Amino acid sequence: MEKELRLMKGNEAIAEAAIRAGVDAYYGYPITPQSEVMEYLTEQKPEDRSGMIVLQAESEVASINMIYGAAGAGKRAMTSSSSPGISLMQEGLSYIAGAELPCVLLNVVRGGPGLGTIQPSQADYFQSTKGGGHGDYHLITLAPSSVQEMYDFLKISFELAEKYRNPAMILSDGAIGQMMEKVELDDPVSRRTEEEIINDFPWASTGKKNRERNIITSLELDPAKQEQINLNIQKKYREIEEKEVRFEKVQCDDADYLLVAYGTSARLCQETVKLARDKGIKLGLLRPITLYPFPSKEIATMVNDRVKGVVAVEMSSGQMIEDVKLAVNGKVPAEHYGRFGGMIPSPEKILEFLENQIMGG
Amino acid sequence: MEETKQDIKKPENLVYKKTDLMTDKTLSYCPGCGHGVIHRMAMEVIEEMGLEEETIGIAPVGCSVLAYEFMNVDMQQAAHGRAPALATGIKRVFPEKTVFTYQGDGDLAAIGTAETIHACNRGENITIIFVNNGIYGMTGGQMAPTTLEGMKSSTTPYGRDTKKMGHPLKMTELVATLPGTCYVTRQAVHKAAAVRKTKKAIKKAIEYQKAEKGTSFIEVVSNCSSGWKMTPVQANKWMEENMFPFYPLGDIKKPEK
Known part of the structure; x- marks a missing residue:
């Protein structure tokens, strides 16, 4: 059967991808040039289409921490923002990387530093690929160069994030977010059931039913143990560097x-x-x-x-x-x-x- | 015949048992600190209501950062002040779960003010347990937003000067003004009767959460003998004489019947 084709903005394509990829929650805060993501999602009534939750948070600080909570409970959670907003999320991202939780972010990069400009830029490369927040960590970073890739990379990013329990970033820019191109759409997949979450993510805090409690944390005060945690995370990065280059x-x-x-x-x-x-x-x-x-x-x-x-x-x-x-x-x-x-x-x-x-x- | 330790341990002699929802780990809190009791009250309520399989708690940054070591339910540890955002993130995707945050005054009323107010304003069906001891305990007794006027701390060594440092913040009264909150109360754990009241308040709060009434918010005024540089007995007395007049105990807001 032929795939459904649609003319879409990059920001709309990724929002449509989220509904079709079984994403459970989008928590975000408006910022140019990516506000269409949340606008498109709210217009689409994703609660009716797939059961996906969309919530406008009070800040990017809050939205990334809502992502932490939902991701820690094993749900597929995402947010989108543009450079100044992504800067505000760095604290949360460091905690998410430290607690080894999967989630996906979209940065529709604009020119900086500071408030900068709303025009496209690629000046957040360091922030995205080298960690961005405090501590030794990386975000798996994918860079789309078309509206189709804005659509496709959402699903791939979740798969990589979940495989490695690490946040993934789709590093786009104002041009790709705003331009319109033809997009080939997939058939929607349903969101994970609670049973599937418990099965796929036995570490998730879903309530301690028939098991010991699960703790989601990035804290370890014993330096010897904290070093071991870091070594384990680094081992994961070496594996990502070996297997996931595209x-x-x-x-x-x-x-x-x-x-x-x-x-x-x-x-x-x-x-x-x-x-x-x-x-x-x-x-x-x-x-x-x-x-x-x-x-x-x-x-x-x-x-x-x-x-x-x-x-x-x-x-x-x-x-x-x-x-x-x-x-x-x-x-x-x-x-x-x-x-x-x-x-x-x-x-x-x-x-x-x-x-x-x-x-x- | 004299009663031995073994006799006392016999089931028929059992009058009180530590809830299984508190772990056996030794509490990291100072002698006389209220946290241990407040932890236990929260966990007793969860156990008595049979909610341990569906409860997710959020630990803050502050003295109770390690709350997840002691509370034997699923827990997430939040960045400083962000617990209500985590709770929102979980509750929105798992509305049938019981979600609570456990936060101190620096966490909730300073760095997390925005997250607290907006979670309450959206009426998130979560329960917020807010422990107010008027000081930053973990970092060594610095001024908190709730530090009383004239009160000494390591960053207000000559007492809090409200002209320079602003006034102590009554977060509980503040969130009570928001339509999203259903139940707002201020309690304490310095005496057995107060402990019982706090437990009742936590139970009510969880019941309102289950009934989807909105945000339930419990402040527990507590002490910090280490930070206040007093003995536990002196600290409790000082709390009654100084904290309670400014932070009066009792219900501030209850849901309409």
């Missing part, structure tokens, strides 16, 4: 030069690859789909094989470039090119940078 390669097989870009930047870079190839420059694009775990090994392999120079293209002053440089490890030149504060790089300027700074240099 990326897409565009014209990389014969590439002498490589662009590394995600999300909106990756779309622009596809155009740069065409422009370069028209001029006879063998340029390829590696698009990390998971930003954490980062496709470091793939970049290292490409650099060892034939790539002579790398440009990391970001809508930031240079954040992902640090991971790219670690992967390249000094073997070939690797530089950052970016626009920021809500500005978007042009494919022509990216090519110009490559020619002047990498090929010419």
Whole structure:
């Protein structure tokens, strides 16, 4: 049977995905440019469609802690926000990572720092991939570059979050949240029953029926035990780094030069690859789909094989470039090119940078 | 013949038994502290109402951060002040469960003011147990939002000057003004009669939660002999003479019949 197609905004697509993926709760707070997520959800009456709860919280601080509660009870809980709101959630995220609870967040990134701008940006890369709050932890971070991926990544993020008991972040931006594209929709799946929750998540605080009590906490005062908890969490991250790296390669097989870009930047870079190839420059694009775990090994392999120079293209002053440089490890030149504060790089300027700074240099 | 320890332990001689919903772990609280009794009252109510299989409690940050070590039900430990948000998050997806928070005055009335007021204002069907000892106990006796005027603490060594530090906050009276709360009361645990009243209040609160009446809110005025730098006996006397006049005991709001 043919799948249902619909023209949707990125923010609407992820909201529709939530209802269809059996999400139990959305707790959020309005902020531009992602307010359509909660607007779409409330308009859809998800309580009637799937039994999903939608609640507007008093702040992002409250919404992330509502997520903690629901996730600790084994429910599929999510929120969405944009950069300043995500900053407010960092405390809660650290606790969620420490208590090893699965949940999904969407950050429709806008330009910062501070109140910044409501235009698209990729300046929250560090915050998202390196932890963001206090303590040693990571968020599993996926970067959609289309409205379809806004839709698809919601379900994938929950699966990864639940597999590893770790919060997952969908790191989008104002362009992908606001633009409209065709989306292929799945058939809805039902939410987990309480029995299924108890079976799938025996650690969840659902009430101590026929078992000892469950405790959800990130506290351990004994340093030897706290170190062990940290070691266990780190072991989990090594496994994630080993097994869950996702990326897409565009014209990389014969590439002498490589662009590394995600999300909106990756779309622009596809155009740069065409422009370069028209001029006879063998340029390829590696698009990390998971930003954490980062496709470091793939970049290292490409650099060892034939790539002579790398440009990391970001809508930031240079954040992902640090991971790219670690992967390249000094073997070939690797530089950052970016626009920021809500500005978007042009494919022509990216090519110009490559020619002047990498090929010419 | 003289009664031996073994005789006393015989079932027919049993007059009182620690509820199974308190673990055997030694309490981390100071001698004379009210927390242990308040924990026990909450757990006795849950046991007597037969709700242990469906109860989820939220522990705060403060002296009772380790409440989950002592309360033998499913528990979640919240970030400082966020317990009502956790409780909301759980109760909305599990409306049939019994959900309570257990919070101190710094947690509930300072850093968690927004979460407290908005959970109460939405009328979340949860029970909030608020232990007010007028001080930050765990961090070493600093000023709390509930510290009385003139009261000494480690950050108000010359007494709380309300011109500089503001006035002690009556959160219980404040939440009673919100339509979302159904039952708001202030109790204590310094004497046997008060303990019984507190237990009754917790029971009522849980009953109202089960009847979906809205947020039930119980303040328990308590002591902090370590933070107040008094003996437990002195602390209780000081509490009666100074805390009770400012924080008078009794029901502030009850549901309409």
